[in-house]
Amino acid sequence: MAGKSAKRLLRALAGDAMPTPPWWLMRQAGRYLPEYRALRARAGSFIEFCLSPALAAEATLQPVRRFGMDAAILFSDILLVAQALGQPLDYTDDGPRLAPLAPESGLRALRRDGIAALAPVYETVRLARAALPAEVALIGFAGAPWTVATYMVEGGASRDYHRVKGWAYRDPGGFAALMNLLVEATVAYLAEQIVAGVDAVQLFDSWAGVLPEAEFVRWVIQPTKEIALRLKRRFPAMPIIGFPRGAGVLYERYAAESGVDALGLDTTVSLAFARDRLQTKLPVQGNLDPVALFVGGRVLEEAVATIRDALGDGAFVFNLGHGVLPQTPPENIAALSRLLAQ
Secondary structure, eight states, rough: TSSSSSSSHHHHHHTTTSSSSOHHHHTOOSSSSSHHHHHHHHHHHHHHHHHHHHHHHHHHHHHHEEEEOOOOOOOOOTHHHHTTTTTTTTETTEEEEEEOOTHHHHHHHHHHTTGGGHHHHHHHHHHHHHOTTSSEEOOOEEOOOOHHHHHHHHSSSSSSSSSHHHHHHHHHHHHHHHHHHHHHHHHHHHHHHOOOTEEEEEETTTTTGGOOOHHHHHIIIIIHHHHHHHHHHOOOTTOOEEEOOOOOHHHHHHHHHHHHHHEEEOTTTTTIIIOOOOOOTEEEEEEOOOOHHHOOHHHHHHHHHHHHHTTSSSEEEEEEESOOTTTTTTTHHHHHHHHHHH
């Protein structure tokens, strides 16, 4: 153990295989927890909740306190960066709503120095880090530039991404200016989280899978590579987890070219492909179906066993292939904790 971190997550991200995998869950702080719902009721808007350090730190800590995960993930939201850059943002029952960014005038209106407005997030990191057990890692995160750009240009979630993809196809130079701004903002944002005390960072590229290969390379891999290079210059030992959701076979190219240290796998990634083509290059993280966790019982037991059998002999962090569903019974996560300890 000499020279190795006591934090099991960091050991896995450094390439260690362990008999029982470290684990955490995407959206592990959320509406499925009654204590989260009580906390949320004390906040104003969702944005106010994210920017209230005492409340956001408590949300970060709640699932670890209840279930004993090996890592907490900062409670925040990927679109705070868009708001900090000057784009109006609101949340409704249907999800985030932004004023759709116009290709030229909207870009000119964005603030290049807006990340300073996210100081409350860094205070959340400090509060959470001080309260976590020493052996529990704290993960910071940001949305990857492509995914944040999709929300900014579409004005929210989209079925076909015709606005953002149309801009990228018609005016790649102009779209690159937005992506470059998001790279700068993401580097600055993650760097401040690291200074405040996170142990690893994850880039969520939730809509990576909507792009053809050439555009995937230009708008997913290349911005991620630039972010990783800039962060590593300043923080060479900081693990960076990339999550290019929906990338399919392009996961392999992402692993080879993006510069990340570990791969988050979505639910659709074949375990044989992950073991033979990805885990041989990088530690992998994932990829239980959130619905299997929601169903629980024998379904959960068999899914967990299958994933561990496939990936447990290599560097591996157990997680979901996407976030915890709000309808998930908390007792199913307690059951998952017991299964992973065996």
